[in-house]
Amino acid sequence: MSATAHPPNPNDHPIAPYLRMDRMPHIWCPTCGIGTVVKCFATALEEADVDLDKVAITSGIGCTGRVAGYMKLDAFHTTHGRAIPFATGLKLARPELESVVFSGDGDLSGIGGNHFIHAARRNMDILVILVNNFIYGMTGGQNAPTTPISAKSSTMPFGNFERPFNLPHLAASCGASYVSRWTCLHIRRLTKCMRVALRRKGFRFIEVIAPCSTLYSRLNRLGGGLELMRFYHDNATIKHGIDTREVDIGFQDTIICGNFVDEEKPTFLEMMNAHYGKVLGDRYVPMPAEGGWLHD
Amino acid sequence: MKTDPKGVLTGVHYLDGDYACGEGAMAAGCRFVAGYPITPSTEVVERISRRFPFMGGTFIQMEDELASMAAVAGAAWTGTKSMTVTSGPGFSLMMENIGLAAMMETPCVVVNVQRGGPSTGLPTMVGQADMMQARWGSHGDYKVIAMSPQSPQEAFDLTIDAFNLAETYRVPVMFMMDECVGHMTEKVVIPDADEIDVVPRALSKKTPADYQPYAVNGRGVPEMVRAGDGYRFHTTGLTHDDRGYPEMSAERQQINVRRIMDKILLNVDDIVRIEEEDVDGAEVVVVAYGITARVARMGIDLARKQGVKVGFLRLVVVWPFPEKRIRELAAAVKAFVVPEINLGQMVLEVERCAAGQAKAVLVPHAGGGVHDPRVICDAIVEAAR
Known part of the structure; x- marks a missing residue:
């Protein structure tokens, strides 16, 4: 029998060192897009050459909320919608951390929407990766703040009539310093975007459009995973730097991708340190990079 | 330290x-x-x-x-x-x-x-x-x-x-x-x-390979580490095993939830803090906390002038509740009098622990002010009858 007859060892996978392989297999459905986004993120971590001991990842609740649980990092699977404030606490109390939020559209823009806009307003020093599958997946396909008009969900069985969020515009208009959108098909571009975002500062927001063939696609008769990827291939266009007011997503309509905002502007921590430094002079004692903890 | x-x-x-x-x-x-x-x-x-x-x-x-x-x-x-x-x-x-x-x-x-x-x-x-x-x-x-x-x-x-x-x-x-x-x-x-003595974060001495965030160490309280120190640990609000990994089972639920209860329950004697005054030989013990503890002292003084033997128990730590002590006192006193600025909360706990051995008398106040000490006095005198 030849060696190729043996199944491949999962631990040989290039991103295995970034994952909790003792938790595999993951819970995501076949053709779900979240795993692809995780792969891109792990690759971006490798390419950006960041110190993994200093990366903390926080998720909320939902399908994408499980990402923190699979990453071999300091990982926090928190409450529904509260990943951003939790990650804010981690960052402010140990500023040397790279604090990453990885969660879904319902989690971050529905129940957590208030935290999203305020973190963007503050240009808080966190990286937010939002996987948008247009629906509440974990609970069974209910309507989301991102569900396109006329798309069906289990709680809008006759089609959605609520206007959805344009998330890049929301983030940009609130003050985020870096805003991008890609789909699961744009593996190289998404990976590069994440790598760049890891080197930027402040509130960095990456929206990733991902297929949910179990619920969104089934309820809307859009076919399986392959059909959805083909749809992205045929309908996604790249427009770097476009005004984010132009990037609304309609049902089965064009998906505008690209790097929309990439601005150098002071972050929350920079603003705070600069301001206290100015008004208090050398009496100002900033939070130590490794945290304000008591030790011998 | x-x-x-x-x-x-x-x-x-x-x-x-x-x-x-x-x-x-x-x-x-x-x-x-x-x-x-x-x-x-x-x-x-x-x-x-x-x-x-x-x-x-x-x-x-x-x-x-x-x-x-x-x-x-x-x-x-x-x-x-x-x-x-x-x-x-x-x-x-x-x-x-x-x-x-x-x-x-x-x-x-x-x-x-x-x-x-x-x-x-x-x-x-x-x-x-x-x-x-x-x-x-x-x-x-x-x-x-x-x-x-x-x-x-x-x-x-x-x-x-x-x-x-x-x-x-x-x-x-x-x-x-x-x-x-x-x-x-x-x-x-x-x-x-x-x-000023403070308890610093007791960091685990284990290596990242050996460390498990919810493995107990005898006291029922797991060792902790800090984010950013290379442990790359996982924690979740889901029911979890010693590694902090989710485990959806009745068996794990029993272990996980039982332990976060037990680490308090089994250390109650170290956590409970009360102050007692003149409870030995008392007919009535007043139980109070916060501002009401101070108002209650005036009520107690007034009741003593009327000849009632009144003791006082102040809850400094309120939860966990000093269950054992209330039970002991319940065997010796006629009644507990519990003034509080609500319509009956901690009195329920006193009543539960007294278990019928002594009355638990609420002196309620719906809020917006403190009790009139005379009202507390009247409740004490009435309870002592």
Whole structure:
């Protein structure tokens, strides 16, 4: 029998060192897009050459909320919608951390929407990766703040009539310093975007459009995973730097991708340190990079 | 260990309870506070936000209390002692992430300067009606520690103890002030830093390969590490195994939830703190806490003038409840009299522990003021009959 007859060892996978392989297999459905986004993120971590001991990842609740649980990092699977404030606490109390939020559209823009806009307003020093599958997946396909008009969900069985969020515009208009959108098909571009975002500062927001063939696609008769990827291939266009007011997503309509905002502007921590430094002079004692903890 | 002197404002001061609580937190080594303004608690964070920049602390005013509690839970995992401050309506919003902190076993302090409720209630006036919420407010089975100061001096002293208990047992500690203690101004003595004992984060000595965030070490309290030290640990609000990995089973639920209860239950004798006066030979024992403890003393004095043998038991730590002591006293006294600024909360616990051996008499007050000591006196005299 030849060696190729043996199944491949999962631990040989290039991103295995970034994952909790003792938790595999993951819970995501076949053709779900979240795993692809995780792969891109792990690759971006490798390419950006960041110190993994200093990366903390926080998720909320939902399908994408499980990402923190699979990453071999300091990982926090928190409450529904509260990943951003939790990650804010981690960052402010140990500023040397790279604090990453990885969660879904319902989690971050529905129940957590208030935290999203305020973190963007503050240009808080966190990286937010939002996987948008247009629906509440974990609970069974209910309507989301991102569900396109006329798309069906289990709680809008006759089609959605609520206007959805344009998330890049929301983030940009609130003050985020870096805003991008890609789909699961744009593996190289998404990976590069994440790598760049890891080197930027402040509130960095990456929206990733991902297929949910179990619920969104089934309820809307859009076919399986392959059909959805083909749809992205045929309908996604790249427009770097476009005004984010132009990037609304309609049902089965064009998906505008690209790097929309990439601005150098002071972050929350920079603003705070600069301001206290100015008004208090050398009496100002900033939070130590490794945290304000008591030790011998 | 002794505390960091940068946070200690040694001296004799004239402070209100809110300021004293803030000073206690800073003296305890607290260096991260997230909060949202709410009367009558706001002075705590105003004090802290004015002093933190000089000692390496960060205060952030979050967008709401949901975020404040979440930020505190996150910050606590860096080893930085963390606290949030609120009153009833904000306390309600914090319940979600108090449950998370309990489940993740996150040391932190939650200050509630109680006002009249329910809902918006009496924003500027006193209440003690969140005592059961402090114990039961988040969903599911869990246990916390709660304390109740009776003076600005205690607001200072007990806040330090609250941080120490939070670290010792890896729990959120509810610091149940009330508007009267929060807004009364009295002498507060702040000692030298070398007289203040604090419990630092006890970090695991295990290697990352051997470390498991929820493996117990004999005391029922798992060893902790900090985010950013290379352990790459995982924690979740889901029911979890020793590795902190989710495990959805009745068996794991029993182990996980039982243990976060037991780490308090099995250490009750070390956590409970009460003060007793003249309980030996008493016919009636008054049980009170917070501002009502001080008012009750006047009622007790009046009752003694009428010849009643009255003892006094003050709850300093309110949760866990001093069940064993109440049971002992119940065998010896006719009645407990429980004045509180609510329509019957801690009296239920007294009644449960007395188990029919002695009466438990509530002296209610719906909030907005303190009891008239004569009403407490009348209840004592009546209970002694």
